[in-house]
Amino acid sequence: MKSDPPPHDASVTIDLARRKRVTRPDLGAPLGVATRVAAPYVTMTRIAIGRLARHRFARAGALVLACLALIAIFADLTASDLPIVCRWRGSVYVLPNVVRPAALAGLDVDAMRREAGPDDWLVSALVAHGPLEKGAPDEALRPPLSAGHPLGTDTLGRDVLARVVYGARTALVGGLSASAVIVFIGVVLGALAGFAGGVVDSLVTRAVEALTAIPTLILVLVVVATSPHPTTGTLLWTIALTRWTELARLVRAEVLAALGTEYVAAARALGTSPVRILWRHVMPNAVGPAIVAAAFGVASVVLLEAAVNFLHVGLPDTTASWGEAMGEARAHPEAWWLVAFPGAALLAALVALNLVGDAARDALDPRLSGVVDTSVRE
């Protein structure tokens, strides 16, 4: 499907995605290539990507997300209790804050600065504190721009910048992984229900209805409260195992619609095996809902994770979380920086994710794209 279009071919046939020139295949090409691009068509993927790329808000959302992803990936360079590079007692360590060499155990930047010999040097991260590093009591609730803490500290003397930065990692990693599980379960069960029908269909439909009736936030709260050793993983699994219903419903509908089409009937008449029909002819229809569900899934996981941590229901504080930081501010109304910075990060992530999700839905749903939204957004 990816062949270089001949440069000066006048026979442009279709301009569905505007600006995407699709041309007749080069008839002089070797046979194997020619058969692959025999028909002049644009794939749905291309149309969708084209639409997405022209979508101004989608671009903005993606940019914000990319920034957050970079922050999450390079969190160790922004805030860490150990230096980025250092020479200590005769040997050079690169990224000791990630590798955690045994020789530096028990040390942090402050201690190393104090005890540094003449040959030792170090380059510390922007903030010389990890997200979990608690400060002395007098270090608690420092306002922003105080020494060593650009965004201040929280009630336990932990650096707010470090927590915001590592919170991005928690949110994005958690959101992506839970969303992956959601998409997997949703697509598999939805396809199974639509394709198998009968008892399987009824079972899946009942499960979908049953799970829809349980408020996710309440369920997550209860599971976290009743499980013996709750972790962020417990929370993510609970969300992932209960939020696939919407996607399964959509995929099932797509599969049922596709099964009624003439191309599936044709494939059947040709003796195509059910597995191949499902994979080649039916499932591509489910890609759109799956992508949209993935984008919104990440948003809803990030939101739920923040809400649960905001309520402080006894998750261990082994991970930094935006919601948890905001929850701490409830007891200290004067500490506006505890709400403002993590809140801004959370809002930015949620707005960006929803923008991308909205744009993906517009781009992937041909019914909506022409009529409804493009003219408004462009």
Add this chain to the structure above:
Amino acid sequence: MLRYAIRRLLWAIPTLIATSLVLFLVTTLAPAPPPTGDPLLDEPRRARFADLPRFFNGAPEDVQTRAAEAVRHVAAEDARHEDAARDLVRLGGAALPYVLPSFEALAPDARGRVAVALAPVAERMRLEGRGDLTQPAAAVSFWTEFWYDRALDFTPLALERAVDRLVNHGSDLRESDLVALDTYALSAVMPALASTTDRVALERLSRLAQHATERGPVISPDASPRQLRLARADWSEWWFVHDDDFVALVGADRGLAMVTETRYARWLERAAYGQLGLSLVDGEPIADKLRARAPLTALICALAMLLSWMAAVPLGALAAWRHGRAFDLASSAVLFVLYATPTFAVAEVLRRAATGTSVSGSRVALAVAALVVGSMATLARWQRTAMLDVVRADFVRTARAKGLPEWRVAVLHALRNALMPTVTLAGLHLPVLLGGTFVVEEVFGLPGVGFETLRAIEGHDTAWLMAVVLASAVAVTAGLVLSDVAYSGLDPRVREVLARRQGGRTS
């Protein structure tokens, strides 16, 4: 319409069963404390029916099997005979009809051991002339004679009559008659305890129960209504958990018990009869607590739903009607940001903005406002999309061409049709709204169900948590059914299609 509503209601039953299964699996995730062998320490385990199989019980236990088991251990004098003897005393009078008639079948020394093990029961029954029951020979002859004299008292009919007489014309003599039946009387005393309102009879009954079980409160005649309620709840909860120690499964009951004596069935029974158990924190009956807290939560939720509807429908419809114009662009942008903002953040900001106001009414207003922000944005966005679908429809153009005034076309022709998808989605929005209510209650410190739930999480009150998930699931299912029925009320076509199709699914 009515036919459809009934049909939809019936189809909610399988959904509710599936929901209950999911909730059951979730709420039994938490492992019960491991068995210790000590009945007192195992009490929390028992209260959660952790010893029962999950879905099928091949050999349900009752007083008969338990007594036979205990007798076997005592007779054989094996490693567990001390526990078994204690068990036998706990089962008490209820076990006698299954132990004493088969005395003859035991070997003489085994018979002696069992008879001696039963001695504390005789003491509890305050029987006259019992002699030295620590001597096997004396004990055996005592119990043999006892059964010869009193077997007739240990029948359901005699028991019922005795309890009836005690309730209606109580006297010390009648009470001591029942004391002599020991735990055998419980199966009639417990229902009487729950139903009678006579304070004196209540005192006698609860004293009987306490004497036989060596636990629980006695209801004094001048107890306050609250004390009375708590004591009754305590007894009914205890009986709910322990009745299989004192009641024999006869005939069909035994077959039925294979299904009902399981963890799932007992859990479901709790839910269905409102037997939600006692709070593990303060001993209050969960059902009472729920009744006390639910109105506030329901009020907040309903107000938020109503207000966000009232705001969202015109807003979304107008934005779509003015499609692409300044109002549409501005409102879409604002709604989008509001839509993405988490409810807890809105609530927190509102709380900070309003510090100083401490009247509870204004706190409720703020909580509702915080909820409305998010759900209004969601509903308005749906309403706008639905309206946009309709705006270009042929019938709208026709209405315009007929020369109808613009507002008439917009409201009567377009909006009426654009309302339907929003109605369905509103049902699906209910779980989100309910979750949001929990959060705002916590933020504004409103003593509703959500606030109590957060306290229950701190206190590990699993009984309350289970009840809350169950109650919210039932509420949401009711909401879904309602929204489906409302949808069919708006659109007769849907009604026909849905009624024909199973389950009334709307997607």
